[in-house]
Amino acid sequence: MQAVVRCLHCGRATQEVCVSSGSHAGAAVQFSESESIWTCPTEGEVKKAIMDVGGLVPGNVCDYSHNVSFYYEHVGKDISKNWSIRDFVIVGLGLPICLVMVLSNVMVVVAIWINQRFHFPIYYLLANMAAADLFAGLAYTNLMLNTGPWTSRLTKKQWFIRNALVDISLTASVANLLAVAVERHQTIFTVQLHNKMTNRRVVLLIVCIWVVAVVMGMVPSMGWNCQCQLDDCSIIAPLYSRRYLIFWVSANLLTFFFMVAVYARIFVYVRRKSRRMSSHTSFPVGQSETVVNLMKTISIVLGVFVVCWTPGLMTLLLDGIMGKDSNATAYEKYCLILAECNSLVNPIIYSYRDVEMRRTFKSILCCLCRWSGVHQGETSPTQVHTSQPESPQGDEVFEIDMEDKEAMSSQQLIKTRR
Known part of the structure; x- marks a missing residue:
């Protein structure tokens, strides 16, 4: 002294x-x-x-003069100086997965937009969830293009943006699942098929979801980081404060538990009242089955989300509590891959569980194939010569193997949109 x-x-x-x-x-x-x-x-x-x-x-x-490499060296996390086989495998597999993730979730958003049967609050929220998964695909693409040896070239601002994009996508998904849980709870317990929420309120709710997600993702770059307290640095995200990780992970886990409790209560209620509702004159059997199927679909989406994200969140929580003693860097990549798969699985769940969604997907792909054929025909003299003018009954060109005639409504709607 x-x-x-x-x-x-x-x-x-x-x-x-x-x-x-x-x-x-x-x-x-x-x-x-x-x-x-x-x-x-x-x-x-x-x-x-x-x-x-x-x-x-x-x-x-506070000393803000240090670069990104300084914080990695401080926590003992290595930055690859040269491309290794592991880096090539991660980027080589990650980028195609991200591309499929983006395209599949674009299809979900387009399907809900063009099919009037999906123009209800619950489907608008599912479309917003698909938008969050689409955003996650873009965030992971940016992460893949700024990983490995490229990490050391990032400025601190670029590093914060890279990680904030992933945080925003997760927060948006969690907030959206919470909104779906509240919407379903209100709808089911008032014995309705669809919520009577106005479009303006749905839009306002979606805007609030993204505002909360952006704010939560930008908190570290706005000051809650470890640049002034080096012993508080995370080993997974070396510029993040471990206290922030504990707060962020705890908030997400509490939201998980709340949503699971809400969906469990709804599911028990629906199972108990399904027979009574099916015999009710104002709630036909078809609507009762629709409610149950929709709840099963949402429950599967929630379950997959929890399975894919819980390991990563627990890893971050251990990092926040134990720091270097947690050895979290040994399995962080596996948790990241599992979390990435969540945004890819959701469109598969929608198409498998929802017959109407599957039909709409087929119609979209049919239209894309037809558009591609017409586009190629414009450049091929033979095809131009053999092409026939469109007849008043041109809807027949949209015909594919459908399960029933109701699929034609989606096809006609797509043609009208075009």
Whole structure:
């Protein structure tokens, strides 16, 4: 502490650093052996000495001059200097998966938009969930293009944006699932097939979901990070504060538990009342089956979401609580791949569980194939010569193997949209 006393005779900036450093400065700052001959250290020298012994730059004095590599080295996380086989495998498999993820979720959004049977609040929220999965595909693509040896080239701003995109996609999905849970609870317990919520309220709810997601994703870049407290740095995300990770993961896990409780209550209620509702004149058997099937679909989506994201969240929670002792970097990549698969699986669930959604997907693909054929025909003289003018009954060109005639409504609607 004698060094701290000596600092009091130095400049004001150095005094503030020394006094707030406490024992760290006393142990780190070196002076001349003779008390009568010594020089005041500069503010930068004091901070460097503190950093050299693993101390903190204390108080409100933060050092923002370090690059991304510094924080990785501080927590002991390696950045690949050269491309390894593992890096090639991750990027080589990740990018095609991201492409399929984006295209499949675009199909879900388009299907809900063009099919009037899906123009209800619950399907608007499912479309928003598909939009969140689409956003996740773009976020993972950006992550793949800025990983491995490319990480060291990132500025801190670019690094925060890269991680914020993934955080935003997860928060949007969680918030959207929560909105679906509340909507289903209100609808089922008022014995309705679809909620009477107005389109304006649905749009407002969707906007609120994305505002919350963006704010939560930008919190670390706005100040809740470890640039001023190096011992609080995460080993998975080295610029993130471990306290922030604990908060963020805890909020998501609590939301998970709440949604599971809500869906369990709804499912038990529907199973118990299904016979009574089916015999009710205002709630036919068809609607009762529709409610049950829709609830099963949403429950599967929620279950897959929990299975895919819980390992990653628990890994982040261990990192936040234990830090380097958690050894979280050993399995973070596997958790990331599992989380990435969630956004790819949802469109498969929709097409498998919902017959109308599957028919709409087929209609979209049929129209794309027809459009591609017409486009090729414009460049092929033979096809132009053999092509026939469109007849008034041109709907027949849309015909594919359908399960029943109801599929034609989706095809005619697509043609009308075009």
